[in-house]
Structure formats: structure tokens, C-alpha cells
Amino acid sequence: MLSYKACSDSHGQDSSYFLGWQEYEKNSYHQIHNPNGIVQMGLAENQLSFDLLESWLESNPDSMGFKRNGESIFRELALFQDYHGFPAFKNALAEFMAEIRRNKVKFDPNKLVLTAGSTSANETLMFCLAERGDAFLLPTPYYPGFDRDLKWRTEVEIVPIHCSSSNGFRITMSALEKAYQQAKKLDLKVKGILIVNPSNPLGTSMTRNELNLIVSFAMAKQVHIVSDEIFSGTVFDSPNFISIAEALVDRQLENTDMWSRIHIVYSLSKDLGLSGFRVGMIYSNNETVVSAATKMSSFGLVSSQTQYLLSNMLADKKFTGKYLKENQKRIKKRKQMLVSGLENAGIGCLKSNAGLFCWVDMRHLLSKQTFEAEKELWKKILSEVGLNISPGSSCHCSEPGWFRICFANMSAETLGVAMERIKDFAESVTSNRSRRIYICHQMISDQRSLINKWVSKLSSYDHESDR
């Protein structure tokens, strides 16, 4: 009775990424009301700088009160707005994006399409660039939501570009070529590469070398590049963030074919922590893409009061400059707290310089180096330790034992509780393992002495029969 899409399970809701959230909802940690509950460390939310946003709101009451120069504009905002978005908001957003990129690239507000978050931006781009039988190549590990956002309704396929821990999960030409050949084997037409820069879940920004490789590959294969730069404002350490737009400008590729095959996705969900406001965008140099995406944006517009409020906030340059700096400082401090807490528990992380999470190496805690063992460890950490973290398999990582742990969606106190729990757990695993090793040694040595006894008894029989 229902449509194929309504019944299909390709939404990805049964992945451990979403299952962990469900368990957290049933038994959420609260310092006083539920101190033994699950701590949510699987959500890349930024709650570190809300006080800065709140103090801006307090000093700008007109923006919240739907007023302009003291006069109500409620009626203006209440009426239907056309899907091109408010010019003032698009201008402010374009300038904010340039500011994050240290003004090395400029953005033309006419090439910007507003969407209800990056979720909608990524899906809209898939609708514009590909269809059933087509594929996008994605470096692994990748954001688990992409199985839903890129594939579910569009029927576009994802072919992984397998990256490995041996080089810090960096993209190589051979990995790109392998993925391309794999897509051909599956009879899929490669339409593009989608990168997330800085990466979710790695927390690293792409090097110039990687970006150049990707651009060269896309030029050779004549495919698109979608660059999801949703975490661009979270870069808190060197190397600096390099946008795909900057990489192209540096190679003087403006106004070439490749220039019109570059599409940038951005949203205010991470840098400003406004994931509930649903503000995202597509930036493209391709006129047809901009026009089609603008029409499609009817299915997920940004409300007029949100546009009005944020156009005022982002136009306040003094505020945005201070905010970005302070927010990055806070993210860095919090990340260091996570890294040292994990170090204390004998657990290491991939060196990161961005994002709201770390990519954590727990291979030594696996009973075997398999994905089954990774799932077993994840379940234990969720149900016995009370932490919801995301296993690497949910990010399509090709090596078992890696986990994404988020640190910016909770208070420092809660992170402290989580670190104590993980330390106790890691110690119990290693001490159990040492105990098991000790028992094994003991058994071997007992058996050895038993064998020696038998050998000496047998040899004494031999001597007796000789006599």
C-alpha cells in the first residue's frame, strides 16, 4: 500500500550511529537526576559558545523582537518570502564565509542558494548532479548521515575511497583510482567526489597536496567536486583551513570547466552551534546548478524570522571576528581535555586541528581485530560504561577499532565524568587481560611440570627394565 521509499530501509536508521542515540534517549545522563545514565558523545554539536550568542542577542533586542529601528516588522516577516532568500542575509552569509577563509576567497551572494541545513544542501546537490546509476566517491571514514542524505531519496550510490591509518587517513591518488575502478566494475557512472573539509570524523583539515590531488583527479575524469565545509570555522590549530575554492584560485583555474564543477556546502549548525535553526547553503559557480537548486530549495526554505535575525548578527563584523576567535579557543581547550583524559586511560587519538570530535584509536581494546569485535566493544561501552560513541564501522572505516568521540555538546564536568568512566573501563580490560595471561602462564607452567614428572617417571621405568 505504501511507496517503495517509505518502506525501504536504506535510510540507515539501523546503523549503530543512530541506535546509540536511541539508547541515549532512553537513559540520558544527568548530573543529579540520572548520574548513572548514558553520556551522549555521538553528537557533533557545539554548545561551547552559546553565552557569546546570548549576550549579542541581549544587546540587540530589535533582531529578536522583529523590529527595525524600533519599528515592528512582524507583518513583513510573517508574509511569504520568495525562495531566493533575503539579499541582506545572503550578503552577510557570503561575507562570513569569506571571513572564515581569511578573505583569501570572495563569495558572490548571487551564486548562493539557501537550504534547511547542510543535510538539505547535500541532497539537493545530488539531485542536481546525479541520478540512479550514478555514483559519488567519498573518502572513508565518512559522516554516517551521508548514507541517508546522499543516497536514500536520490538513489545515487556512494563508492568509498578507502583511506588507511598508515598515513593518517590521507587521500592518495591510488585510493582515488581504485575507487573509480570499483565504481566502473559495479557499472556505475562516477559523477563526482564529495569531500568533507575539515573532515568529520577525523577532525583534520585537508592539506594543499590532498586538495591538489583531488582537483587533478576531477579534471582528468571530468567529474564534479562537492566540498562540504561545514566545520570550516572550527579550525583551532595549524595548518590553516584551505577551501576548495582557494585551491582552485591558487592554480588559476577560475573560469575553467573545473571552476563550474566545484560546489561548496556550508551551514551554521557547527560554527555557530545553530543546528536547530536549520540554516545551510550551496555555493556554486555553475549557473544551471544555482538555478535548479534555488527552485528545489522550496522544499526546505529558511524561515524569514531566522534570516532576519541572522542577517543582523552576521553583519556585525566586530562580533563575528571576536566570536570566531573565542569559539576556536574554547574548542581547542576542550579537545585538549578529551585528549589528555584518553591518554590517562592509555588511549590515543589521531592528531587533529579542527572539528568537535576526535578520532580515537581503541584497537588495543578489541578482543580480535575484526568488525564483530568492534561492535562488541561499542555495545559494552554503551551499556556497561554508559558512553554513546560512534564506532568506525558506522563511518565506513576500513579498519576495525577506531571510534569518533564528540566533546563539545556537554559541560566540562560531564566530560570529566566520561573520562573517569573510560579510564576505569580501559584499566579493567587491561587488568582482565593481564589476569588471563597470568592464568595461561600458570596453566602452561603447571602442565610443563606435570610433563616433566611423567618424563622422569618414564625414564626411571626405562632404567629399571635395562637392569
Ligand SMILES: Cc1ncc(COP(=O)(O)O)c(C=O)c1O
Ligand atoms: C559533514 C556533515 N555534513 C552535513 C551535516 C548536517 O548538518 P546540518 O545540521 O546543517 O544539516 C553534518 C552534521 O553533523 C555533517 O557533519
